[in-house]
Amino acid sequence: xxxxxxxxxxxxxxxxxxxALNLTLNLYTARNNLRSESENxxxxxxxxxxxxxxxxxxxxxxxxxxxxxxxxxxxxxxxxELDPDIKNVNNNQLKSLVKKLGVSNISLxxxxxxxxxxxxxxxxxxxxxxxxxxxxxxxALLELFAGQRxxxxxxxxxxxxxxxxxxxxxxxxKYIEKWGYYRDPxxxxxxxxxxxxxxxxxxxxxxxPEELIKRSKEVNSGLLEITGINPKSFASESMQPDGSDSVNxxxxxxxxxxxxxxxxxxxxxxxxxxxxxxxxxxxxxxTEALGKRVLKSFIPISQPGIDDYVICVVMDYxxxxxxxxxxxxxxxxxxxxxxVIFFICSYALAGVVTRPIQHILRKVxxxxxxxxxxxxxxDSRDELGQLASRINAMTSHLLQHTNQLGKTLExxxxxxxxxxxxxxxxxxxxxxxxxEGRITSTNRAFEELxxxxxxxxxxxxxxLVPATAQKQEEARLQELKNGAVxxxxxxxxxxxxxxxxxxxxxxxxxxxxDGRPQSFVHVSRDMTERNxxxxxxxxxxxxxxxxxxxxxxxxxxxxxxxxxRGFLQLQKEKGLLIPLHIDLxxxxxxxxxxxxxxxxxxxxxxxxxxxxxxxxxxxxxVISLLGSQAHLFGxxxxxxxxxxxxxxxxxxxxxxxxxxNIVKNAIEAMPEGxxxxxxxxxxxxxxxxxxxxxxxxxxxxxxPKLGEPFFTNKETxxxxxxxxxxxxxxxxxxxxEIRSEYGSGAEITIILPAAREPGPQSRID
Numbered sequence: 001x002x003x004x005x006x007x008x009x010x011x012x013x014x015x016x017x018x019x020a021l022n023l024t025l026n027l028y029t030a031r032n033n034l035r036s037e038s039e040n041x042x043x044x045x046x047x048x049x050x051x052x053x054x055x056x057x058x059x060x061x062x063x064x065x066x067x068x069x070x071x072x073x074x075x076x077x078x079x080x081e082l083d084p085d086i087k088n089v090n091n092n093q094l095k096s097l098v099k100k101l102g103v104s105n106i107s108l109x110x111x112x113x114x115x116x117x118x119x120x121x122x123x124x125x126x127x128x129x130x131x132x133x134x135x136x137x138x139x140a141l142l143e144l145f146a147g148q149r150x151x152x153x154x155x156x157x158x159x160x161x162x163x164x165x166x167x168x169x170x171x172x173x174k175y176i177e178k179w180g181y182y183r184d185p186x187x188x189x190x191x192x193x194x195x196x197x198x199x200x201x202x203x204x205x206x207x208x209p210e211e212l213i214k215r216s217k218e219v220n221s222g223l224l225e226i227t228g229i230n231p232k233s234f235a236s237e238s239m240q241p242d243g244s245d246s247v248n249x250x251x252x253x254x255x256x257x258x259x260x261x262x263x264x265x266x267x268x269x270x271x272x273x274x275x276x277x278x279x280x281x282x283x284x285x286x287t288e289a290l291g292k293r294v295l296k297s298f299i300p301i302s303q304p305g306i307d308d309y310v311i312c313v314v315m316d317y318x319x320x321x322x323x324x325x326x327x328x329x330x331x332x333x334x335x336x337x338x339x340v341i342f343f344i345c346s347y348a349l350a351g352v353v354t355r356p357i358q359h360i361l362r363k364v365x366x367x368x369x370x371x372x373x374x375x376x377x378x379d380s381r382d383e384l385g386q387l388a389s390r391i392n393a394m395t396s397h398l399l400q401h402t403n404q405l406g407k408t409l410e411x412x413x414x415x416x417x418x419x420x421x422x423x424x425x426x427x428x429x430x431x432x433x434x435x436e437g438r439i440t441s442t443n444r445a446f447e448e449l450x451x452x453x454x455x456x457x458x459x460x461x462x463x464l465v466p467a468t469a470q471k472q473e474e475a476r477l478q479e480l481k482n483g484a485v486x487x488x489x490x491x492x493x494x495x496x497x498x499x500x501x502x503x504x505x506x507x508x509x510x511x512x513x514d515g516r517p518q519s520f521v522h523v524s525r526d527m528t529e530r531n532x533x534x535x536x537x538x539x540x541x542x543x544x545x546x547x548x549x550x551x552x553x554x555x556x557x558x559x560x561x562x563x564x565r566g567f568l569q570l571q572k573e574k575g576l577l578i579p580l581h582i583d584l585x586x587x588x589x590x591x592x593x594x595x596x597x598x599x600x601x602x603x604x605x606x607x608x609x610x611x612x613x614x615x616x617x618x619x620x621x622v623i624s625l626l627g628s629q630a631h632l633f634g635x636x637x638x639x640x641x642x643x644x645x646x647x648x649x650x651x652x653x654x655x656x657x658x659x660x661n662i663v664k665n666a667i668e669a670m671p672e673g674x675x676x677x678x679x680x681x682x683x684x685x686x687x688x689x690x691x692x693x694x695x696x697x698x699x700x701x702x703x704p705k706l707g708e709p710f711f712t713n714k715e716t717x718x719x720x721x722x723x724x725x726x727x728x729x730x731x732x733x734x735x736x737e738i739r740s741e742y743g744s745g746a747e748i749t750i751i752l753p754a755a756r757e758p759g760p761q762s763r764i765d
Contacts, residue, residue, distance in 0.1 A: 019335040026331055027324060035320060038222075039284050039297055042313035045216050046299040049226060049311055064178065067195065068156035068163035071180025074101045075161065075191045079184060086110055086119055086189040094122040104177070104196035108189045109141065116141045119189065125172060137164055144183045144190055154252075160184050168250045169196065213259055222319035224294060227264075227312040228257035231277060235270040263289035263314045269296070273310050276300045286317070293317040364391065429503075429524040432510075435517060437461065449503075449526060451496030464493050466500065480509045481517050490527060502527045564588055612755045615646040615655070615687055619678055622659040626667065634673025641680045646687045647755040650732055658725040662691050662748050665721075669695030669746065685754050692747040698740040706738055 107121035118129040140152045150162040163180045179194040213226045234255040238247035243261030276283040276298040285296040295315045375392040429446035439457035488506040506523045674694035729736045740746035
């Protein structure tokens with residue numbers, strides 16, 4: 001194919017691509033605009049329905065309020081004629097009262113051991129009716145029997161009286177009724193007058209927005225369905241595909257509040273409803289129903305006085321499709337005419353442009369085989385003329401650069417040999433790994449430390465990282481890919497023979513010119529000997545600390561032992577057991593046991609399993625545990641926690657021990673009562689806990705000595721509690737600071753590192 005043909009094809013193809021992109025963009029924009037307009041229309045329709053429902057709710061509440069007052073008056077009149085003891089009341093009396101008071105029926109409810117049931121009634125169908133499963137109705141009845149004012153939000157509450165909202169009758173489900181419940185303290189039953197008539201049912205149906213739904217469909221022919229959905233009972237096991245429900249059939253819990261549910265898909269709609277409620281924003285689905293493509297919009301509705309619900313509006317997608325199809329035909333017709341014009345013009349233009357290009361092509365072919373003579377003739381000053389001049393300049397420099405490349409190659413070979421000698425001469429093990437985990441190069445120290453070389457690694461991929469450190473290694477490599485610079489880390493690696501070696505590993509990443517990761521360079525240093533020496537130093541330091549504590553323990557135990565010995569000698573001489581002396585000796589023994597226990601916590605090695613925990617929950621547990629003790633001293637807790645989780649890598653029981661020690665000290669510091677403030681916040685990579693009290697505080701000369709063994713200002717203290725707390729915080733890689741002014745309380749600040757990801761289980765000794 002000639003250059004002329006290619007050039008004309010390129011021009012034609014470019015124009016075709018531009019037109020296709022323009023056509024696609026126009027169709028995409030038109031479709032989105034039409035869909036957005038349809039969604040707005042559906043949302044506006046739903047808002048109109050919601051306003052209608054709200055207005056109906058106001059009217060209904062007013063009517064129900066008036067009916068509730070009438071029912072209360074009827075119940076009071078009935079109470080004047082009924083005996084306070086239900087045993088002295090019969091059903092015939094109730095039937096006479098019904099006619100006299102102008103209500104449908106009167107029932108009397110009594111409280112049993114585990115239920116509230118209808119004991120007497122003018123309606124035989126009501127007798128024996130249980131209310132235990134009636135949700136908030138049962139709660140209201142329990143509060144009436146308890147002599148309390150009913151706290152249920154639904155219905156209407158008056159003195160000694162509560163009236164439930166309009167609802168289908170349990171005994172006769174075809175009726176919608178209005179109930180009233182009255183009980184004065186002198187009676188052992190509740191008087192329940194209620195109204196049952198078709199007028200109530202007709203009024204409830206009139207208040208539903210069915211007429212507005214019908215008019216909306218008439219105005220908008222593409223509107224298929226409008227449905228009011230109750231998210232609490234929608235998609236329950238008893239709900240049918242058409243929205244009916246034999247279990248949840250009452251006004252307050254039926255799945256379909258109003259409208260129809262013909263174009264529904266229960267499972268798909270349930271997910272959309274939950275999403276709309278959680279986001280408090282409309283959710284639109286492009287789906288199929290009854291064999292046609294439709295748009296479903298689920299609009300969450302929040303109104304005062306009623307539970308949140310969702311209005312589903314279904315629109316026929318064919319309205320959008322017809323407009324898009326018409327737009328597509330117009331655009332395609334215009335595009336075809338433009339393509340014909342551009343094809344003719346591009347073919348003519350290609351002949352003019354390709355002539356100088358052919359001359360340039362021949363010259364480039366000569367240069368490709370090493371012929372740099374015979375420069376091009378430059379006849380024009382346009383881009384092609386400039387290109388010809390640049391080719392002439394290029395050919396004049398190519399020979400010089402070819403000679404220079406030969407010299408540079410020799411220099412690079414020398415530098416490479418020097419670097420290889422340096423790398424092989426270092427005592428640190430160095431190996432390079434590509435992005436697939438294959439070892440590409442090693443030095444001599446790597447082969448001596450691990451037993452693998454690059455040739456062996458190419459045949460069989462070595463396993464250097466143990467399974468316990470695999471997640472940690474993957475996380476470090478990911479951070480390096482993301483651009484982080486990480487310090488060396490002490491960890492474990494596997495040798496070729498399967499043994500484990502302690503190493504310090506420093507890893508860096510190699511990238512290409514575009515910044516894409518190419519490989520990792522790992523530098524390993526054997527830490528076995530150094531760690532052994534450090535462990536000896538730690539044990540020596542621990543023995544020194546235990547030795548220092550032993551003297552204090554001996555001194556603290558000597559005093560109660562002296563007391564015990566004196567009392568035992570005194571009783572031996574007198575031959576009598578004095579109860580007061582026995583109590584004092586038991587008290588001294590308890591003190592010795594407390595000193596030894598705290599000393600063991602400090603000195604005894606403990607196996608601790610660390611887990612990720614939320615500090616807020618640990619603090620709440622401690623506050624709950626010590627709340628009763630604080631209340632006895634007139635002390636209140638004030639908590640100020642962050643809203644976000646405060647995760648730390650910790651041993652939960654140890655942190656609880658620290659917080660309990662601090663809070664107990666604060667309680668003991670405020671014998672006259674006060675407030676203990678517990679604050680928690682997260683800053684950068686740290687979780688900060690601040691505990692403060694309103695006690696007398698700590699004298700300035702005592703602050704530097706806090707934390708020393710057996711230093712305390714309490715009569716029964718040992719001074720080991722604060723020291724143990726400091727050891728626990730240090731073991732969690734945190735810090736603890738104590739601030740106080742005498743007479744102004746004390747404040748203890750604990751800073752712990754925030755957990756970023758789960759780590760391996762740890763042990764501290």
